[in-house]
Amino acid sequence: KAGVTQTPRYLIKxxxxxxxxxxxxxxxHRSVSWYQQTPGQGLQFLFEYFSETQxxxxxxxxxxxxxxxxxxxxxxxxxxxxLGDSALYLCASSLGWTGxxxxxxxxxxxRLTVV
Amino acid sequence: xxxxxxxxxxxxxxxxxxxxNCTYQTSGFYGLSWYQQHDGGAPTFLSYxxxxxxxxxxxFSSFLSRSDSYGYLLLQELQMKDSASYFCASPKAAGxxxxxxGGTRVLVKP
Numbered sequence: 001k002a003g004v005t006q007t008p009r010y011l012i013k014x015x016x017x018x019x020x021x022x023x024x025x026x027x028x029h030r031s032v033s034w035y036q037q038t039p040g041q042g043l044q045f046l047f048e049y050f051s052e053t054q055x056x057x058x059x060x061x062x063x064x065x066x067x068x069x070x071x072x073x074x075x076x077x078x079x080x081x082x083l084g085d086s087a088l089y090l091c092a093s094s095l096g097w098t099g100x101x102x103x104x105x106x107x108x109x110x111r112l113t114v115v
Numbered sequence: 116x117x118x119x120x121x122x123x124x125x126x127x128x129x130x131x132x133x134x135x136n137c138t139y140q141t142s143g144f145y146g147l148s149w150y151q152q153h154d155g156g157a158p159t160f161l162s163y164x165x166x167x168x169x170x171x172x173x174x175f176s177s178f179l180s181r182s183d184s185y186g187y188l189l190l191q192e193l194q195m196k197d198s199a200s201y202f203c204a205s206p207k208a209a210g211x212x213x214x215x216x217g218g219t220r221v222l223v224k225p
Contacts, residue, residue, distance in 0.1 A: 035215075048212055056212040
């Protein structure tokens with residue numbers, strides 16, 4: 001089966017710009033979570049969508065937003081980019097059951113560089 | 116909130132055994148997961164302990180003790196390809212949200 005697809009793989013943006021990242025989950029998976037990975041802060045949860053509804057949100061400013069479409073594909077948007085937003089953004093797909101970890105499948109990520 | 120602590124780096128030789136410890140402080144604790152991430156790659160799921168005890172998957176085993184708020188990942192018969200970062204993680208009760216430890220970088224030497 002196809003894995004989790006994230007596009008684009010690499011992105012370079014200028015401070016103040018905005019960016020949209022895309023994630024297509026594994027077929028049949030209804031939950032999509034987003035994580036930010038940086039050397040200093042590690043892997044941090046951004047938000048999670050299930051059936052087009054945001055179910056959980058991490059401690060990130062309002063510049064970070066997302067949405068999920070009826071086909072479970074998800075996008076995240078970062079507005080007014082700052083240098084500190086440079087990171088690997090990972091999308092994780094799962095069946096969507098709450099609680100126990102049935103094994104999230106991560107995409108290869110989008111490497112965002114803000115200059 | 117949740118926090119998970121693990122060592123930052125471990126070095127071992129091929130064929131050796133490595134144990135990566137993870138201590139946690141969580142509210143609403145469900146269980147402990149382990150993920151492997153090679154440089155430049157995506158985290159991949161290794162195991163999940165919902166209950167106390169040992170779970171074995173090939174050369175990798177994971178252990179959980181809820182009374183001690185402690186778990187570990189055991190890597191046996193180390194191979195060069197096991198050089199990677201290993202993360203413990205804990206799911207939140209409501210919704211799919213993982214809190215990750217800081218990661219342990221394992222370096223396997225010939």
